[in-house]
Amino acid sequence: MAGGASLPVPPGVPDGVSGNAPDGVLLREQILDLEKRLHAIRAGGIDSVVLGGPDRESVFALTNTSRTYRAIAENMGEGAATVSERGVVLYVNLMLAAMLAGDRRHLVGAPVTDMFGAADQSTVSGLLAVAPGATTRAEANLRRRDGALVPVLLAATCLDLEGVLVRCLIATDLTARKEAEDALARGRRELERRSEELERSNRDLEQFAYVASHDLQEPLRMVSSYTTLLAEDLGDSLDDTARRHLDFAHDGAARMQQLVSDLLHYARVSRGADTGRQRVDCDQLVETATVDLHEAIAAAGATVTHDPLPTVTGMRTEIEQLFTNLVGNAVKFRGEEPVRVHVSAARDGPMWRFSVADNGIGIDPAQAETIFDVFRRLHKPGSYPGTGIGLAICKKVVEHHGGRIWVESQPGTGATFRFTLPAADNDQVD
Amino acid sequence: MMSGHSDESQDVPDPATGNPAVEYYLRLYVAGQSPNCVRAVDNLTRLCEEHLPGQYRIELIDLVENPTLARGDEIVAVPTLVRRLPPPPRKIIGDLSQTENVLAGLQLPEAGG
Structure with a gap:
């Protein structure tokens, strides 16, 4: 644009001297007229002026018609700046000045790169190369006057002002988010x-x-x-x-x-990890356990029964040990009544929940947790045989399979041991 | 720590701001980001980089933010460039796109240095 570096001449002013009046009088009238117009403008009696150009008339607003937008930009919670094509800061809003802990008077007119640390110069240059109509985003650090860095998310857009390109920069303070992320990462x-x-x-x-x-x-x-x-x-x-x-x-x-x-x-148990996982038919395992415990069951005059039991996924030998230990325990800790042991199962999400219920001496609820510890015995050696490791093994087996085990009981009313094991993949939910 | 806006008589750069004393202290009055004002900013920056490297300081004053600042230099139109230093003050109105006119107006040498 070939805009001249001179004050536009209002219409109606002749190029040279003409007319009948003496030159000096005409000139003075013209100057007076111009002064009146200038006075009117300065006195605030005019909102806009209309100027004739070579091709068309243009309207220039004298009062700031964009004041509302300016007020919004000034008071918004994010930093905002406009930057000229050569990277000179044209405008900085209050928030950005506060984020930079700087005086706007010194931020405006300075290179935009002064706002950023050395490490972010290329990021900012790339960001500001945004084409008209597009938006680019990047994270960078604002550098305050005291050298402190403020992490921000930058969004740059390009406005075409009648042939002049201006970049608008929005800076969102990421300090709080970064701190939260850091704390989370530290915790993790x-x-x-x-x-x-x-x-x-x-x-x-x-x-x-x-x-x-x-x-x-x-x-x-x-x-x-x-x-x-x-x-x-x-x-x-x-x-x-x-x-x-x-x-x-x-x-x-x-x-x-x-x-x-x-x-x-x-x-x-669990040494050598999960190499032997397979489908395990629990019906069959309980039968096997009953056969293994045949002597003890016969000696106690016990009856062991079970519902139809599902197929689970796991280590066969470990699960067999689990059933043997629990049924064996039920038979061992018998009361006055003839022993009855019943094994059942119910679906519980991706797991099967098994129950081994007996009518034996029961367990004090206060001991419900500790009975699963290694070598934990509730009774004196001699009153019941065994080393006290059976339930510890049960717990380890169940946990090795991702399940949990617990006991529900009152002294004298029998005990029900419950545990969960993962269902075999293609099991039908009952 | 900084001198306020009202202190318009201060032409000597403030030592507190860390700005070194310069030979050419130029003040450009603009009003928001109108096309001619934006062009004036870039034209002046380019012109100073080419002809006054290391010897200038530009102060950009946006009259939209504080119109009363126009009073000190008797600004009637924007953009207006005011040469505050060296004296005497000189003014150029327009977008500063005609380099020779600006150089002449500021009484600067044609070539850099």
Whole structure:
């Protein structure tokens, strides 16, 4: 545009001197006329002026017709700026000045790149290369006068003002969001760290239990064997006291062998992970468990019954152990009544919930949690046989399958053990 | 820390703002982002970069924000460029697109340096 660097001449003013009046008089009238117009403009009596151009008339508003939009831009909660084609800041709203902790008088007229740190210069340049009608967005850091960085989301648009391109920049403060994200990430890392720590210590413990129980078996076998040999060798030469002491030693070794064997058993559950998962028919497993427990069941005069049981997904040997232990427990802890044990199952989402109910001595609800701990016995050794590891193994098996186990009981009214196992994939929901 | 807008007589750059003393102190009056004002900003920036590198400071004054600022330099139209330094003050009205006229108006040398 070839706009001249001169004040536009109002219409009606002749180029040169003409007419009948003397030159000086005409000139003075014209100057007076111009001064009147100028005065009217300055006095605020005019809103717009109409000027004739080479091609068409143009209207120039003298009062600011866009004041409402300006007020909105001034007071909005996001930073806003307009930037010339050469990257000079033309306007900064109150919010952006506040975000930059700067004086608008110094922000306006300065290069827009002054608002950003060295690392964001190319981002901002790229953002401002936006074409008319398009919008570009990027994250960057505003650099305040004190050097502090303020993370912002920038959105740039390009306006075409009658051939002049102006870029509008909107800056949304991301400080609060970044802080929340950082706090969340920190929390997550801490959680992961603790979880890893727990897993490691758990693995270490299992490894220790496995190695310890495995390595203890051999020396124990020696103790047991040689106390037996000793008793045979000495034979009749032992007096009653010595024989009793030798029996104690032998019994102790035997009990310890049982403990070690159970512990090894416990440690083996879930070792080697999930390689053996398969479809397991629980009907068949309960039948097998009943056969395995045949002697104990017969001795107790117990009746073991079960509903039709579903197929689950899991490790066959572990689940068999689970049923054997629970049914065995029910038979073992019997009361006055003839023992009746009943196994049933109900669908619970993606799991099957099994119940093993008995009419035995029951369990104090206060002990409902602790009975699943390793070597936890509620009764004195001798009153009921066993090492107290059976339920701990049950818990480990169930948890290894992603389920949970609990007991519902009152002393004297029997106990119902419940646990969940994952249903086989193509199982029909009843 | 900064001098207020009312302190229009201050032509010497404020040491508190960190702006170094310059030979040419130019003040460009605009009103919002009208086409001629935006063009004047870019024309002046380009002209100074080419002809007065390192010797100038431009102050951009938007009269939409504070119309009373027009009084100090007796501005009647925008855009108007005012040379505050070196004295005496000189004014040029328009979008500053005619480089030779601007250079002549500011009494600047034709070539850089």
